[in-house]
Amino acid sequence: MKKIVLSAAALAMTAGMAMAESHSMTVRMGTEGAYPPFNYLNDDGEVDGFERELGDAICETAELTCEWVTNEWDSIIPNLVSGNYDTIIAGMSITDERDEVIDFTQAYFPPDPSAFAAMSDSFDGTGVIAAQTGTIQASHVASMDGAQLVEYATPDETIAALRSGEADAVLADKSFLEPIVAEDADLVFSGGDVMLGGGIGMGVRESDTELKEKLDAAIAKLKEDGTVNTLIEKWFDGMEAPY
Amino acid sequence: MFASCADPETLTGLNWLACYLTNGKHLLFYQSFGTVMLLLVITAPVALAFGFLGASAARSHVAPFRWLGKSYTSIVRGVPDIAFFLFFVIALDQAFEWLRHQVKCPDWGQPIRQGSDFVVCDAAKLPLSSSPQWVHETYGFALAVLTFAIVFGAFAANVLFGAMRSVPHAQMETAEAYGFSSRQAFWRILVPQMWLYALPGLSNLWMILIKATPLLFLLGVEDIVYWARELGGSKTARFSDYPHGDWRMWYFGALLVFYLLLTKVSEVALDRLMTRLSHGQATSGGEAQRKAAA
Amino acid sequence: MSCWETIADYGLRSLGIGERLLPRSDFTLCQQFTLIGSGMLWNIYFGVLALAFGFFLSIAVALGKAAHNPLLRKAAEWFIFLFRGSPLFIQFFFAYFAFLSLKSVHPVFDPFTSAWLGALIVLFLNTSAYAGEIFFGALKAIPKGDLEAADAYGLMGWKRFRRITFPTMLRLAWPAYTNEAIFLFHATALVFFSGFPAWQQRGDALYYASYFADKTFNPFVPYPILAFYFILLTLCVIGVFGAINRRLTRHLPQDRRPKMRLRPMLVR
Numbered sequence: 001m002k003k004i005v006l007s008a009a010a011l012a013m014t015a016g017m018a019m020a021e022s023h024s025m026t027v028r029m030g031t032e033g034a035y036p037p038f039n040y041l042n043d044d045g046e047v048d049g050f051e052r053e054l055g056d057a058i059c060e061t062a063e064l065t066c067e068w069v070t071n072e073w074d075s076i077i078p079n080l081v082s083g084n085y086d087t088i089i090a091g092m093s094i095t096d097e098r099d100e101v102i103d104f105t106q107a108y109f110p111p112d113p114s115a116f117a118a119m120s121d122s123f124d125g126t127g128v129i130a131a132q133t134g135t136i137q138a139s140h141v142a143s144m145d146g147a148q149l150v151e152y153a154t155p156d157e158t159i160a161a162l163r164s165g166e167a168d169a170v171l172a173d174k175s176f177l178e179p180i181v182a183e184d185a186d187l188v189f190s191g192g193d194v195m196l197g198g199g200i201g202m203g204v205r206e207s208d209t210e211l212k213e214k215l216d217a218a219i220a221k222l223k224e225d226g227t228v229n230t231l232i233e234k235w236f237d238g239m240e241a242p243y
Numbered sequence: 244m245f246a247s248c249a250d251p252e253t254l255t256g257l258n259w260l261a262c263y264l265t266n267g268k269h270l271l272f273y274q275s276f277g278t279v280m281l282l283l284v285i286t287a288p289v290a291l292a293f294g295f296l297g298a299s300a301a302r303s304h305v306a307p308f309r310w311l312g313k314s315y316t317s318i319v320r321g322v323p324d325i326a327f328f329l330f331f332v333i334a335l336d337q338a339f340e341w342l343r344h345q346v347k348c349p350d351w352g353q354p355i356r357q358g359s360d361f362v363v364c365d366a367a368k369l370p371l372s373s374s375p376q377w378v379h380e381t382y383g384f385a386l387a388v389l390t391f392a393i394v395f396g397a398f399a400a401n402v403l404f405g406a407m408r409s410v411p412h413a414q415m416e417t418a419e420a421y422g423f424s425s426r427q428a429f430w431r432i433l434v435p436q437m438w439l440y441a442l443p444g445l446s447n448l449w450m451i452l453i454k455a456t457p458l459l460f461l462l463g464v465e466d467i468v469y470w471a472r473e474l475g476g477s478k479t480a481r482f483s484d485y486p487h488g489d490w491r492m493w494y495f496g497a498l499l500v501f502y503l504l505l506t507k508v509s510e511v512a513l514d515r516l517m518t519r520l521s522h523g524q525a526t527s528g529g530e531a532q533r534k535a536a537a
Numbered sequence: 538m539s540c541w542e543t544i545a546d547y548g549l550r551s552l553g554i555g556e557r558l559l560p561r562s563d564f565t566l567c568q569q570f571t572l573i574g575s576g577m578l579w580n581i582y583f584g585v586l587a588l589a590f591g592f593f594l595s596i597a598v599a600l601g602k603a604a605h606n607p608l609l610r611k612a613a614e615w616f617i618f619l620f621r622g623s624p625l626f627i628q629f630f631f632a633y634f635a636f637l638s639l640k641s642v643h644p645v646f647d648p649f650t651s652a653w654l655g656a657l658i659v660l661f662l663n664t665s666a667y668a669g670e671i672f673f674g675a676l677k678a679i680p681k682g683d684l685e686a687a688d689a690y691g692l693m694g695w696k697r698f699r700r701i702t703f704p705t706m707l708r709l710a711w712p713a714y715t716n717e718a719i720f721l722f723h724a725t726a727l728v729f730f731s732g733f734p735a736w737q738q739r740g741d742a743l744y745y746a747s748y749f750a751d752k753t754f755n756p757f758v759p760y761p762i763l764a765f766y767f768i769l770l771t772l773c774v775i776g777v778f779g780a781i782n783r784r785l786t787r788h789l790p791q792d793r794r795p796k797m798r799l800r801p802m803l804v805r
Contacts, residue, residue, distance in 0.1 A: 026373050034473065036482045041473060043484055044267030067376055071463065074747065075333070077754045079463075082333050082361045083340070083368065097562065101359045101754045133735070134751040142738055143558055151735045156476035160489050161734070164637050166650060183479050183486075207360045321768035323723035325730065325743065330756035359754060450621070457626040468626070495630050499623050506622035 026065045027211065028085035029055050033070040035155065035176060037235045038091035038200075041070075050235035051089050054108060057227055058202075062218035074134060077102060080203060086211060087204050091173070093136060093197030103206045105215045107199025108228055110242040114140070115174040116191040117162065117181050123169050123190040130158040130167035136196045137171040162187070175236055182237070251484040263485045272470035276501065279456050279466055282388060286452065289392040291445075294399025301404050312400065319397035328461040331390045332383075336369065343367040387462040395452055402444035407433060409440040439520045446513040453505055457498070471498055540567040551575040551739050559738055559748065569749050569759055576742035577766050582653075583725040583741075584770075587660035588718055591668055594661070598669030599706075603676050613669065620666030625659075625724050629732030632659045652733035660728075664721045668714060675710035676702070708785045715778040719771050726767075742766055 031039045033047055042048035047068045059066035069085050080088050080102060093112070094104045114137050116123060126146035131138040133151040141149040150167055152158045159180060161167045170177070174193060181187045202219075204212045222228050229241035248254070248262035263269070300312030319327070340363045344355065348364035355362060365371070370378045410433055418428040459466035475491030521529045546556040548571055560568050601613030620628065636649040648654045679702065687701040726743040729735045735744055742763050749759040 028372065028379075034476075036479075040482050041268060042482070045271040046267070049482075067379075069376075069379070070465070072460070074751060075329075075463075075756070078333055078750070078756055081359050081754065082337055083363070084333075084336065086372070097752065098754075130734075134748065138738075139559075139561065149737050151738070153731065154472065154476070156472075156489075157734075159477070163489075165641070166637065166734075179479050179481050183481075205360045205362070207357045207362050318764075318768065320719075321771040322764040323726040323743075323767055325723075325726050326746075326760055326763050326767065329747070329750070330760040333756060454624040457624045491630075492634055495627055499627050499631070502624055502627065503618070503622045506618070 025211075026067060027059065027087060028067045028069050029059075030069050030071050030076060030080060030085035030088045031055075031090040032073050032076065034073075035091050037175065037179065039089070050109075050231055051091065053235075054222075054228065054231050055089050057222055057231070058215060058218045061221055062214045064214070073132075077203070081205055083205070086208065087202050087215065089202045091176075091200055092203055094199055094201045095136060095197050098203070101206075102203045103208070103212055104201035104203055105212060106219055107201045108219050108223075109200035109232065111195060111197065111199050113174045113193035114171055114196050115177055115189050115193050116169040116171055117159075117177045117187050118169040118190040119162065119165070119186055119188075121188055121190055125191045127168035128166070130161045130170045131172065132158055135172075137173075140194065140196055141171055175239075178237065259485075266485065268470070268474060271465070272467070272474055275465060275467045275470050278384070278464065279459065282384070282391065282456065282459065282464070283452065286388050286391045286395065287449065289388060290395040290399050290448075290452070293392050293396025294401075294403050297396060297400030298403035298407060301400065302407060316397045316400045316404070319394055320401065324394050324455055325458055325461070327394055328390060328458050331393070332386050332462050335386055335389060337361055340367055340369050343369065383463050387459060387464045390462055391452070391455070395448060395455075398448050398451070399445065402441050402448060403437065405444065406437040406441035410436045439524055442513070442517055442520060446509075446517075449509060449513070450506065453502065453509065467498055467501070471495055540565075540571075543567050544571050547571045548575055549578075551578050551741070551745070553737060553739050557737075561752070564749060564753050566758070569745075569762055572745040572749070573742050573759060573762050574766060576740055576745040577770065579652075579728070579739075579741040580722060580725040580767075580770070583657055583660055583728060584718075584722040586657055587664050587721060587725075590661050591664035591721075594665035595668035595672055596703075598665055599672035599676055602669065602673045617666045617670050617673075620663050621670060625663055625727055626731050628659050628663060629656065629727060632656075633732050650733075651736070652728050656728040656733050659732075660721065660724065663724070664717065667717050667720075671710050671713045671717060672706060674713075675706045678709050679705045704785070711778070711782050711785060715775065715782070718774050718778060722770055722774060723767065 031047055031051060033039055033041045035049075037050050039047060039049040039051045047070065052068070055066060055068075058064075071079055071085070073090070076088055076090060076092075077098070079085065088102070091109075092098070094107060098104070116125070116129070125144065128148045128150055129141045129144070130150050130152060131141050132155050133153055138149060138151055141147050150161065152161060155172060155176065158167070158170045158172065162170045163184075163186070169191065171194070174189075177189070181189060202215055204215065219228070223243040226241075228243055232239055233241060247258065248265070251259065251262055254262055297312050297315050300308045301316065303309050303312065340361075341355065344351065344363040344367035347366045351364050353362065370382045414432055414436065415428055418432045423431065456466065457468045460469040471494035472491065475489065475494035477489045478486045480486040518532070522532060523529060543565070544567075547560075547568065549555050550559070550572060552575075559572070598613050598616060601609045602617065604610050604613070632655060633650065636646060636655050639646040640650055649658070683701055683705055684697075687697050692700060726741065729740045729744040730747075738744075738748075740748075746759040746763040750756040753759075
């Protein structure tokens, strides 16, 4: 409570003055909060996961004050370019289309294969395949011969569709499917992995070159001292240190 | 919440449920009901104000005002609310920042639109990027209220426009006969009387407003639907102390009960209000009251 | 690619006819107009059919609510309360869940999880409840004299209903019913947005609008296009219902005909 009162007073002051240069820049980190293990809300309702820990480490290295914000996946890029937060750190693959609109830091996670989760081994890449609306996986399924794409608004619903038999398989990032398949005896990986998109990086506005450089430098440093590797090994079972 | 909840894996049955239902996420879920009620309570008068302005403009004698009022009501009413919600918040935010930018940073050298970026000077940012999170949330909430008010203001304008025309003409003539100016007649006769005629339409609008709140999550507010989806989705043991399957059915069931209750309470309250407003009025409702009393 | 080719390729894309892959880069305004327009076919399909079927059920519901039989009356009241008291968003959710579990009972229910049938049923029930309430209000508002005149002519039962009660009720309810129709068309935008999944990227106008918003990262083009189409659709609805209104009221003296000014009384 005390904090709130203080910051309210601080706000009133800064609003009155012509915005004094702040000592450490506040960076607002936009994430989805629904994509474990990259990012999810824990039982306390706070952002948690691989990206939370990595993001905090990046901020510490780059000496930035970080504030976590969640935003729907659909509008995560429009809200970045319109300045509602300063970076996207939400398991976002670096793709050419996205790169045209925003800039990416260097990847902090290697290219993640997408995989099909199915109810049985007999899945052969044809039949009904579920994917989240508007993902690279959805466009990939749309172009597969013999496959029928069915799109759901959230990743949860794609899994629910698979369990209920609406879909024969789900195509999604393998690291997202891994813990789900591991815990459910009915589900298996089938039909081989597909490589879509590049590595995963942080998104920043194209005009924000200064921030991009800071983050880039911080990520490079964390890769060098092994922090990124440690975090990846902690959050992703059975993954080898990539950097 | 409770001390016994420290180790959820050991819990069973009701204890587990009690701990589950009081974890941090659930408390946020319960809070979001308050957010929705707060939004309803704030939006209603603001939308009414928009509606009043719109209706007054639509019956103005000055042509541009009239066109403005009429096109506001007909355009907004012609489009599904969801279409507005999907881009209005960003549009409003950019509009405010642009205005502030013009005032605060007249000497800014760079263009505001750089490629797809929308860049204003730091002092024009809304809220300032150094503001704490709760300011951002309040601002987001205010934008949501404004968006709702703009959309529902158009419907309210339509209702009030009709109500203003329903006030018996003789009353306005009587006012004139007593030497009221047209402004006086508007404020002292028309406005107080019109509420009775507007109430059925406005109560209907209130019901629609209630039922539009599940779309609040589109406006970036973490509302009950957001939390119901988040909590209901299946959880694996790695990322939660309370793993469970797909429980969305139960959470949406709770929302259903909430909305039905809210509708029922509103119906009863509005009925009472109608009875009171009808008192002594020259309408069939007022007539019935007179007969019952006699 | 010229705009005509785009229209030929994507004009019926929402029905699965034409180019299989949606455009992926170099989005043109023409593509956005064509695909969003193509999606409107679904909005029209849902709206028209739900209204057509809902018209009959809503009259039954209105008569049920006005019935003397308490069982009938309670059933109609609960039906109206349930569908008017809860958001369509949540109705879609439950319907999809229910249809999904029915599907495992018997393969007859297979098509119900598809939007073309499942969502249509939800919209049909939804509009029946709203219109039922409107028609009930109109039924109560029929001038006493009309019914007394019918008695005097010895009109009874079905004949009385068909000749007197029904036309008068329709005439009184029509402005509010027009409003309901407009709202129903707006509500069709929710079908693929929540609740029902889109198959093979065949969706309604909002589906394609959000597809473009998602791919171009710019919401300021596709959503206004969507708004433009809906305003056109609303104008068409007002036009058609206005024509019917003129027919319903043609026997009345000019000054007693209710104007199609949408009455504030029973807006949905």
